[in-house]
Amino acid sequence: MQYSEKIRDHFLHPRNAGELEDATVIGEAGSLATGDAFRLYLRINSQDVIEEARFQAFGSPTAIATSSALTEMIKGKHVDEAVRLSTRDIAAYLDGVPQERMHAPVMGMEALEDAYAKYRRLETLDEDGQSARIVCRCFNVSHGRIERAIRDHHLSTIAEVTHHTKAGGDCNSCHADIENLLARARAERARAAEEERIRTARDNARKAQPAGGISDLQRAALIQEVLDREVRPGLAMDGGDMELVSVEGATVRVKLGGHCVSCSSSTATMRYFVEDKLRELVDPAIEVIDITEHGQELHAPPMR
Amino acid sequence: MADLLYFDNNATTKLAPEARAALEPFLGELVGNPSSAHNAGGRILHAVEKAREQVALMLGCETGEIIFNSGGTEGLNTAIENALDALPTRKQIIISKVEHSAVSNVVRPLARKGYRITEINVDRFGRLDLAQLNHEVGHETALIATLWANNETGVVAPVAEIGDMAKRAGAMFVVDAVQCPGKLKLDMKAQAAIDYLAVSGHKFHALPGCGALFVRKGTSYRPLIRGGNQERGRRAGTENVPGIVSMGAAARCINEHLDADIKRQTELRDMLQSGLLAKLDNVIVNGDEQSRLCNTLNVGFEFVEAEAVLLMLDAAGVAASSGSACESGSLETSHVLRAMGVPFTAIHGSVRFSLSRYTTAAEVGALVDSTVKIVRRLREISPFGREKPAPKKPGDLEAHKAYFATT
16 A cells, blocks of 8 residues: 555554643544544633544554544644644645545544534434444444445445445345435435536526516426426326316326325325425425316415 | 665565576576577577486476476466366366465456355464365365465475365465475475465566476376477476576575574574563464474464564564565465464464564574564654553454454
């Protein structure tokens, strides 16, 4: 493994190594079983400024160099400023960290976030049930940590997740779980992009008609698009469907099909989902009316 | 900086002075293709055959049973393919869980061609589970392929017993002896069950890029590399004459000094082991101390990480390596130590020191001093190790894991 001179220097001559007797707070990350572990000691003064930072680290040369660098970087900083550092900042400070060793800066930031959370008496992300679930047993990596790494670093492959969190680097048995998380993040990103696109289309349409909003025709086309992309695929998963019947001003009439017709939760579907989507993406004034079945109109009640 | 302290001889060795002297004339002075009819070619052919005699002597076989090639990997590929060709109706291949990739990566893909691959377990000390092997081997077994001595731990396999099992079942027996020359006695006449055995020049002080495959007389053989009639039609391609000559000279050194070399390396390795164990706590020796190559010491330093030890050793002028694949960037821990069930703490901190006949007592002393200093330094930095002594017995693995899972 080829390391920068900075990494070699911080590894061979670590700064601020050792315990700090009068630490205000101690942040921790990693464990002995996973091959990397940090303990970060901070003394913080009454103005929330980090006066002294020391560390203990177990792990690869990068892990030790990262800890050393991090203590140097945060000394003298306000805690709020320190916690806004990113793994990229650490990598840049060390003149680059090999891809395969990016988990070290990630873990360094986790120790810092842990210390910050303890200082602010905040709960860490990993303390709620689901995100604390361990995905990679070889390196003891939680669901939440992988999700965060995927989100923060726009990761798209298992190898990248391994580089950033170590998860999946040894026995490979969690690769399917990681792939699921990646797929979910991809879907999330795709949905966000799609919503953004529709929102832009709506805004453009409004700009084109500054006086009275968009025309009924444009509105109908947009509503149809939102229904097609955002609503119907979800209903289809449960064997249901929805048809756009008419658009008059802000009043949208739809007809449910498939299983939706006999489904007792279809009112809730209208109220909480379809109308919300249309209000968010097309026009806040929209009201949705369901004309399914005996022609009886089920008016969605006003927003809660 | 002082001279490099080289303790990575299981990876590769330095060229023996005798080998260098022997091959020197072949780097320009002497020219000629051993296959050519002219006198110059004849002289070169003579040198190749002299080398063959020394290599045959080293392996305790006949010269006709030696095929020169490019090294251990080629030898093993050739041997495995030939062994399977010899028994085309048998569809089981047996290897161990601790093979070198030159065997495991050749054998495993054969599962796609309809072979059943059986991998035999090893115990905590890296010893093959002979009962399991005995249970698995049968009339379906085409081939048993195994290391004679493990490259990471130096554990020596009971090839005679494995060979007996292979022969009782009528299976072929391929042996990877790449780590053996100069470290243990090889005698193909005594080890009558071995059908094919591979060695590699650069592991015993010859040049890289040359090796030898032993194929027992009467065993079916078809060349893997086809073309010209070199090596009596058994390995095509113009001979690597400097490599072969260096290998002959290196084999000669072994033939003349083997017993003394083994004794000397054993003493120095034991000095290294006892030096480290005397000065450091929480050190685990990986591998069967009762049956281990004379030159190999694999130790797990708990609470530190191997790559950190190696990089500090490197900065102090010491070359060693870890069993794990850290160097290649992978996070995978050593498959050998994993198969042995070495505790996680010690796997991460496992380092292999491998000596050669050129290693001196002064070098070992300097290595012990450097290593002790470095491990202590890293343990000072480590959040573990001082205030929480870990269970020392390897059997306590589960308690150990549970203990750290709650921390």
